[in-house]
Amino acid sequence: MGVDAERNMWALIKLCIFDLDGTLIDTLQDLADSTNFALQKHGFPVRTLQEYRAFVSDGLPRLVERALGENYRPELAPALISDYNRYYRVHYKDHSRVYAGIQELLQGLRALGVKLAVVSNKPDELLQLVVNDMFPRHTFDMVQGKDDRFPLKPDPAAVNHVLQEMAVEPDDTIYIGDSGADILTAHNAGIKVIGVAWGFREAGHLKEVGADYIAENPDDIMSLVLQSAVRTE
Numbered sequence: 001m002g003v004d005a006e007r008n009m010w011a012l013i014k015l016c017i018f019d020l021d022g023t024l025i026d027t028l029q030d031l032a033d034s035t036n037f038a039l040q041k042h043g044f045p046v047r048t049l050q051e052y053r054a055f056v057s058d059g060l061p062r063l064v065e066r067a068l069g070e071n072y073r074p075e076l077a078p079a080l081i082s083d084y085n086r087y088y089r090v091h092y093k094d095h096s097r098v099y100a101g102i103q104e105l106l107q108g109l110r111a112l113g114v115k116l117a118v119v120s121n122k123p124d125e126l127l128q129l130v131v132n133d134m135f136p137r138h139t140f141d142m143v144q145g146k147d148d149r150f151p152l153k154p155d156p157a158a159v160n161h162v163l164q165e166m167a168v169e170p171d172d173t174i175y176i177g178d179s180g181a182d183i184l185t186a187h188n189a190g191i192k193v194i195g196v197a198w199g200f201r202e203a204g205h206l207k208e209v210g211a212d213y214i215a216e217n218p219d220d221i222m223s224l225v226l227q228s229a230v231r232t233e
Contacts, residue, residue: 013114013172013173013174013225014114014115014168014172014173015114015115015116015117015163015166015168015172015173015174016109016114016115016116016117016173016174016175016176016225017117017118017119017159017162017173017174017175017176017186017191018116018117018118018119018175018176018177019118019119019120019175019176019177019178019179019182020118020120020122020127020130020131021056021057021120021122021178021200022056022057022177022178022179022196022199022200022201023176023177023178023182023196023199024098024099024102024118024135025096025097025098025099025102025130025134026096026097026099027092027096027130028049028052028053028056028200029049029094029095029096030088030091030092030093030094030095030096031052031056031063031088032047032049032052033087033091033094033095034084034087034088034091034092035047035052035055035063035064035067035080035084036067037083037084037087038064038079038080038081038083038084038087039067039068039080041083042076042079042080042083044067044068044071047067051067052067053200053201054066055067056179056200057121057178057179057180057181057182057200057201058121058152058153058179058181059121059146059152059153060081060084060085060121060122060123060146061077061081061152062152064077064080064081064084065077068080085123085126088126089126089129092126092129092130092133093130093133093134096130096134098134098135099198099218100218101217101218101219102218103135103136104218105218105219105221105222106135106139108222109222109225110139115141115166115168116139116140116141117140117141117142117143117144117162117166118131118140118142118143118144119144119145119153119158119159119162119185120144120145120146121145121146121152121153121181122145122146123145123146123147124144124145124146124147125145126145127143127144127145127146128143128145131143141166142162142165142166144158144161144162146158149161152181153181153182153184153185154180154181154182154184154185154188155185155188156185156188156189159175159185159186159188159189159191160189163189170189170190170191171190173191173192174191174192174193174194174225175189175191175192175193175194176193176194176196176215176221177193177194177195177196177199178195178196178198178199178200178201178206179199179200179201179206180201180205180206180209182195183195183206183209183210183211184209184210187210192212192213193210193211193212193213194211194212194213194214194215194221194224194225195207195211195213195214195215196214196215196221197214197215197216198216198217203216
């Protein structure tokens with residue numbers, strides 16, 4: 001298939017919105033280390049990497065709550081969150097790496113004229129830091145993390161904001177993520193969603209919570225989105 005034909009197929013697909021952690025970047029070890037630093041500092045037992053695989057994706061307050069477990073009390077959270085942020089700001093790329101094939105996927109989508117955005121439950125300041133450091137400049141048209149304006153995913157407010165700012169309709173958009181929160185966010189915004197099997201949740205879980213498609217590798221995303229465009233025509 002030639003480039004011109006591919007461009008015509010993409011006539012109705014204007015925007016891909018990506019989650020970050022577990023979708024574009026494998027950040028699990030650094031998320032775990034940052035949380036364990038905060039737990040240890042305040043005298044609480046640390047958690048294993050496998051436990052963190054189930055703890056992440058619903059925002060930092062929920063991560064801290066789950067890591068504390070039976071020790072959780074609301075008044076403990078602010079200090080642990082502060083210590084997490086301080087540690088993560090310095091150590092966010094000790095172990096984190098962009099997943100193989102992601103850079104090529106993003107370049108391919110941009111070459112087809114598709115707009116790209118990131119919406120994450122990561123605090124916006126930290127999200128901007130990570131994205132600006134780990135991706136080439138101007139890879140994404142818009143990057144939106146958690147700030148005071150929007151509730152955490154699966155509330156669709158941040159996604160709806162991106163759609164409004166970029167003047168793109170939900171039917172012209174595909175969402176790509178690795179967690180139940182991502183699947184629900186997309187559906188709450190009226191957007192089709194691809195669940196990625198290489199992230200922090202297994203494909204079976206993503207199917208159970210309603211992923212429209214499953215991608216086993218980044219190449220599948222291009223194929224799935226192109227197939228979606230064909231079916232839409």
